[in-house]
Amino acid sequence: MLEVDQLIELEIRAREELERLREEARKDEADPAAVAVDVAIGRLSRLDSMQMEEVRKDACRRRNERIHLLQQAVNNMDEGSYGQCGGCGEWIAYKRLEQSPEATLCGSCAR
Numbered sequence: 210m211l212e213v214d215q216l217i218e219l220e221i222r223a224r225e226e227l228e229r230l231r232e233e234a235r236k237d238e239a240d241p242a243a244v245a246v247d248v249a250i251g252r253l254s255r256l257d258s259m260q261m262e263e264v265r266k267d268a269c270r271r272r273n274e275r276i277h278l279l280q281q282a283v284n285n286m287d288e289g290s291y292g293q294c295g296g297c298g299e300w301i302a303y304k305r306l307e308q309s310p311e312a313t314l315c316g317s318c319a320r
């Protein structure tokens with residue numbers, strides 16, 4: 210079971226991380242790296258630019274996934290159901306949540 214001050218600490222972390230990722234996503238949309246890829250096309254082969262685009266898309270996908278998970282974590286915090294393992298129902302260790310506040314599985318279930 211998490212202490213109240215641990216929960217507060219984790220909520221601050223989750224919200225900060227969420228804010229940071231959303232800001233990053235906003236910048237990406239406003240000034241897509243895809244534009245840079247087109248500009249660089251003279252120097253890069255088409256294959257290279259396609260690979261770069263894939264890398265960018267992949268990073269974008271992972272970011273969106275994390276935003277989704279963090280948002281869920283914050284929702285769970287509001288509802289008071291945060292910190293319980295989705296696999297076994299045990300409490301997830303604070304150390305683990307400290308590293309990734311969006312974790313939904315305890316250390317053993319994640320393995």
Ligand SMILES: [Zn+2]
Binds near residue numbers: 296299315316318319
């Ligand atoms: Zn578990």
